[in-house]
Amino acid sequence: MSPEVKGRLESGNMATRLRSSKVWEYFIRTKEKSVQCNICKAELAYHGSTTAMHEHLKRKHVLTDSENAEEGSSSRCKKLCSSSVDAFVTRPATCTPQQAEILTESILKMLVTDMRPISMVDDQGFKEMIKQFNPDYHDYYLPSRSHFTALMEKKYFATFEKVMTEEKPWALFSEVGGEGYLKEVVDIMNEEFHLVSHKDFLKNPLLFGPKIQALFVWNCCPAADPLLLTSLPSLKVVANGGVGIDHLDVPHINSLGVTVTNTPGVVSVATADMAMGLLLASARKIVEGHRISVDPKTTYLPQSLMGVEVSGSTLGIIGMGNIGYKIAQRGKGFDMRILYHNRTRRCVIDEEAVGAFYCKNMDELLKESDFVVLAVNLTPQTKHLIGHRELSLMKDTATLVNISRGLVVDQDALVMALQSGVIQAAALDVTHPEPLPRDHPLLSLPNVLITPHAGTNTNATIRKMVQLMVENAVAVIKGFPVPNEVKP
């Protein structure tokens, strides 16, 4: 017994609930199974009733270890004590009915959100769940699982039953909130899957692993590395949220008999909007303009804040896939002259619809464009597609806009080109890495606009991405045609 606890016990005050809980605290901490009354030598067991404890302490029997026990006590005491011992009931301490009520509500909500059936949670896990809601609860305030289940059955059986008996496959995802999913979209995933967060999975991989058939990857998380994949023996699909899959080793994943899917199409309009937004904001110096407008030192409108004309200028699109084409459509509205470079030429109808001219040779596009927009996939072929040479071919009045991946551009070459005036400006929604190290030169160049990979950041688009991601995963698991399988 610690001197501290001993001291409290020895002060001999009236046995109050608090005092008896200090004893409880002692038991929990020391993992002793009993203490001995120093007066009557009665054994007071850990699982004893608090009432008996109260009685004992009321009689100012001080509980110490047997070494310091004082001799002698009244026979009356002995009798009482021994009867107290007999009266002990091995029943774990429970919380009050009100406390149980509150806990029940919270836990049910959590279970339904996380789709974790209580039967899958062991005692320790159960206690941890309760502590999540109120870290102040001590073990002796915890309801027993049976007590809790009884309460739940009485009030929420219908919901619980539905949850327990639903035949939904299991899926692993990163997290809700933080760097993961917005709470609002988790419902979409919940409709079709029992969800296990990565953190929960890691607490009990042997329990969850074999159940998981789908892995949802969002913002590259969780990382679909070999280590994770081996712990998911039943995995059928890695469903990515987003169209870029440069962070996934598709051949390796396929070799495990697992399909990879992504979400093309739904990301296109938001990304194209962002590309045009960056182009305009850069060309017309909107960020600089705002800064001047709100600067406490501004006393007159600056005459020299001149930008470059967008209307009637030449837009060069490198990568004319879904996103590139949507950018062309938007550029047409500004009467821009549109050039494009792509692995394959688009059909004439597509070209005429947006007034786009095909540049078989990318150099041609680079020489003629006022705005060069990168809308390619990141592949080994497009890594550092834009380097020193390409930047030097561009007009010195040109702006580079990148909404693909940071690695498509040789960033060091870009810094040099901007510093030396080889090109005029850059607007980047993507960099490598993300975010850039805080001392990176790109952050301090006046002619650089950077946004934090926000190309798909609208509620409408995020919802569509998650919907499609889930649809893809369901299709693979059920053996239906898969909308967006990524083939190597």
Place this chain on the structure above:
Amino acid sequence: MEEEKPWVLISEVGGDHGYLEELADIVKQHFRIICHKELLENPELHGPKIQALLNWKYCPVVEPTLLRLLPALKVVASGGVGVDHLDVPFINSLGVKVTNTPRVVSDSTADLAMGLLLASARRILEGHQVAIDPKTVHIPQRLMGVQVTNATIGIIGMGEIGYKIAQRAKGFDMKIVYHNRRRRSAEDERAVGATFCQSLDELLGTSDFVMIAVKFTPETRGLIGHRELSIMKPTATLINISRGQVVDQDALVEALQSGSIQAAALDVTHPEPLPRDHPLLGLHNVLITPHIGINTFTTARQMVEKMVRNAVAAVEGSPVPDEVKLQ
């Protein structure tokens, strides 16, 4: 020959308020230049020579005191299309013509209008601030913007600029509604897919982006006030590229603070610039640019060329291309 070129009054060349050198060169091709400061130093000498006054970004301010110094003045050639800063009837009464520069400003102003719309909707300013902030360690997940594609844009004032905005909005598959004194032709409407709103309220109630592109006149002063802002959707953004006085600024501040509308993007305010303690400057959901609607080299050059052409015609007594005639 240099000696035969007429004299023109301008604000100044260079400096913070004046013409860029390249623009002044265009003027020099047809005129000999007197700067405002020069005139004031010796008005008796310079004043009677001046036959044209070029007004750029409101400077020099065309007041009666200035006009009195210029007995030979034939024309005030303003840069830009708005002439709300000029007392046209008074100037005309002195036998002086007023000209502006329509059409050349439309493209760049429409471009800026779309730029403001996109920058506000997709939180580009905030995104940039986060991206370069020394404290940033993660890409933020919650920096969510509003989808522009398929959203509804309500254009108030479907003149040349308003129509060009509609053309650009069409490229984003936006649903376009407009309100104007006169309805556009069916062909015009079809070309951009615009729907006419007889009632301004109808437009305000259905738009995700309300774009103000009207001329500033006594009728449009305070066009957007408390009532109009309350009719707008709470998720809507107001964009103003016309004049600051078209919007009741106090009402706007209240609406933004209370969430009556979601955001505002303004190239124009009243006054310009705003006093440094104005509440609009401190609101996080407001984007303000310093009246740069026409601030591109291309457009500025075209404007000055037009101003000069107008001034030359007036001085020579030929038909003046862009004379402002008030009804």
